[in-house]
Amino acid sequence: MSAADYSVDDYVKDLRAILAEDSDENTIVERVKPLAQRLAAQPDWSNSGEISYNEAQGFGIRLLHQEENHDLAVFLFSWLPDRGTLPHNHKTWAVVVGIDGEEEEVQFRRLDDGSTPGYAKLERTGDWTLTAGAVTTCLPEDIHSVWNTGSQVSLSLHTYGRHINFTGRSEFDPETDTERPYVVQVDEG
Template identity: 50%
Template structure:
């Protein structure tokens, strides 16, 4: 397989997003490229395995345009940890790099009109590993878990940097929706 650099990946995403703003089309076209970038791994460095113990994962920015669009991250997940149910507020494409992660999909049951309230239920599970891809539209909800004994790493690509999308995290038991910001390493 020919080397597919992070710069190649970013340029291909720029080309795609300059020709369409349809999130369905974007994730369909970016998915195979994310798989290729994840499998080439020329961008992966030892520090990308570093995690924030309080957060349970490490967020490593690889690329972001000046207007915060086309954000690419290496995200590392501590063993036995993960992220709560959340949306992204933008299109998202995630590809496994090292280790096995589990995505849990959630369905929103309420109409979203009550501020701070959300009723969600589990709607599917997908374990995925190196080169496998999962994609999300802006308001789709998922959570992530690392059930392995090692730190896992995945390549995350978003239409916009997560801390600029107004995205939410959800507590299914308390039926609460609140802002979800991440700490970068």
């Protein structure tokens, strides 16, 4: 079977099978990685009509799948050039595969103990650039930011253990050492 024969529905069936067998998040993301890369390698993303642009947010998010209870969410992200996110966590596991373009991912670790509401002190720990076919993973408390460093819209396939607007996750501003709830605009049509 060629990569073009692997659909979102096929992918979701495989994800459900993994989740039925494994509850350890490290194991789950390692098993999801090659499947996400296979789906991302399909040739038709740019012409699929699934790309969602969002000038105000800087990146568009198209929902490709979620379970009825918001678990197991698959999204197509499109990042406008020189746009991206502040540091954030996900409060669920994540697997991200590049489809087109370049996305710089910067990793952070949290220095405070989280006991002061609204306060967070982050330290930058590393960075790398996601390109087509490459994959990155996050565990629930990992903190990263994403920025399209290329001159074209970049596309990436994102899979999460739960829809990211239903996990209670946070966004961080390292310049003001603040933490706040993080909800994104998602095109669910």
